[in-house]
Amino acid sequence: MALELKIPAVGESITEVEIGQWLKKEGDVVGVDEPLVELVTDKATLELPSPVGGRIAKILIPSGQAKVGDVVALLEEGAGVAATTPATQPAPASAPAPAAPEAKVMPAAERLAAQTGVQAATLAGTGPGGRVLKEDVQRAVSAPAPAAPSTPTPPVPQPPSPPANLVRGERRDEVVPMTPLRRRIAERLLSAKQNTAMLTTFNEADMGMVMDLRKEYGESFQKKYGLKLGFMSFFVKAVTQALQEIPQLNAEIRGNEIVYHRYYDIGIAVGGGEGLVVPVVRNTDLLSMAQIEAAIADFGERVRSKKIKPEELMGGTFTITNGGIYGSLNSTPILNPPQVGILGMHAIVERPVARNGAVVIRPMMNLALSYDHRIVDGREAVTFLKRVKELIENPVRLALEV
Missing domain, CATH: 3.30.559.10 (Chloramphenicol acetyltransferase-like domain)
Structure with a gap:
């Protein structure tokens, strides 16, 4: 039988919280007291730990508002705990080599890439874990195209150029709700x-x-x-x-x-x-x-x-x-x-x-x-x-x- 993970009482006069970041996903095996999700109140951000060892069967409230006593997830006590094997066990000889992970493109980088025509997935990401950041797309947009070989000519003085237009999509507002x-x-x-x-x-x-x-x-x-x-x-x-x-x-x-x-x-x-x-x-x-x-x-x-x-x-x-x-x-x-x-x-x-x-x-x-x-x-x-x-x-x- 699945165990209900409920929002606990988190302080005097606090009846509602906001579900923050889930630290685990459905199917993950978790230990006792391992943090599962962040709860944001009007006084502090807290971590809700797992009351048992087992597996997260289902996340019922992935985000948004929740009240004290609401069930946010279902846990299967003991599931998957005994099945875990030490990391030192050798893999079967016939197991295929793992494929190289796909480059992860952050949402802001993906939007800018779509606006400028850059193939974000082909870029070398500089973010954590090789993630492609917005700055990586900006560098790709502003990078000069390789020039074709030509006969060198004496430099001709040129008047100063007017300021270049900003990269399209830069003048945007980001609307973020208050916690x-x-x-x-x-x-x-x-x-x-x-x-x-x-x-x-x-x-x-x-x-x-x-x-x-x-x-x-x-x-x-x-x-x-x-x-x-x-x-x-x-x-x-x-x-x-x-x-x-x-x-x-x-x-x-x-x-x-x-x-x-x-x-x-x-x-x-x-x-x-x-x-x-x-x-x-x-x-x-x-x-x-x-x-x-x-x-x-x-x-x-x-x-x-x-x-x-x-x-x-x-x-x-x-x-x-x-x-x-x-x-x-x-x-x-x-x-x-x-x-x-x-x-x-x-x-x-x-x-x-x-x-x-x-x-x-x-x-x-x-x-x-x-x-x-x-x-x-x-x-x-x-x-x-x-x-x-x-x-x-x-x-x-x-x-x-x-």
Whole structure:
């Protein structure tokens, strides 16, 4: 009897998902917990594993929308598993030699080839597995035809030619529907702009002492914990301490009430394949820097491998985003409702600053704090960001909590 593969509950309030890429096809033999298909929600992209070892008998929903509980495929438990043979067994002597695989032509290349008259199947593909890409067709179109031999003649100066016409078919639009995750990101960003009184204050931090600590203790930290000592753990601890002193930034509005959180769950913005997601490190006031680094490293890996859980993206009280890893020097981060504060980190740049009456070169980072002015006053926002700056510039205070 075939086993039904159903869409599981993937998070609070999520009732519908989009079927992404099928990682296996009908007839494939799969093992227990082997990923079968990607499920795209409005919070993250997840992989649905096989509950049993066996064979995919039929894919019922190859693409499109599906609801929690829908049957997406039928599995034959145990089918084909015992029949698999080791790859080292020799093939029968009479077996014919395998034919050379056909060149695979990507859809964009196939369309351009049809428009320009190029035989795409005859081209040497430069894509993975020898696939023929659109660029391969473009090169074939623009390649000059072999010239017939002729008697050389002295060059005659010619006026500049007008720009050649673009290759036919290049001026096209590609329409791609938004994924549920991208739609959700767009909705939340627009809502944050429209429904909050967002304001941003700026400061800068001298990163010299943090960099010296990382240089001095980074190797021993990695030997002990198997992790790199990053900048983010310093900022998480600094933000947590500043939130304890300025509780207005660790709050939210519910109707006509202000809810002050007496716990510290810090969201860390992580770039994924489809957009920015914000997994939450819980109870940061109780964690060591090594525990914070471990949590961040784990989140980053699972976001990239699409194994993050929806509940891990919920319930943060404050967010930190680091545009500096992409080279940003300054920006205005957008709030992550219902939170009322978000800290933006930026690239570290050496620049001249005044120290004790002299101009010196120091590694400086611009900091930006966006806040909801409805419950956070300018004094509180500026004091909060100044406190983060003080703790980062003198990180010994993080250990002493002074």
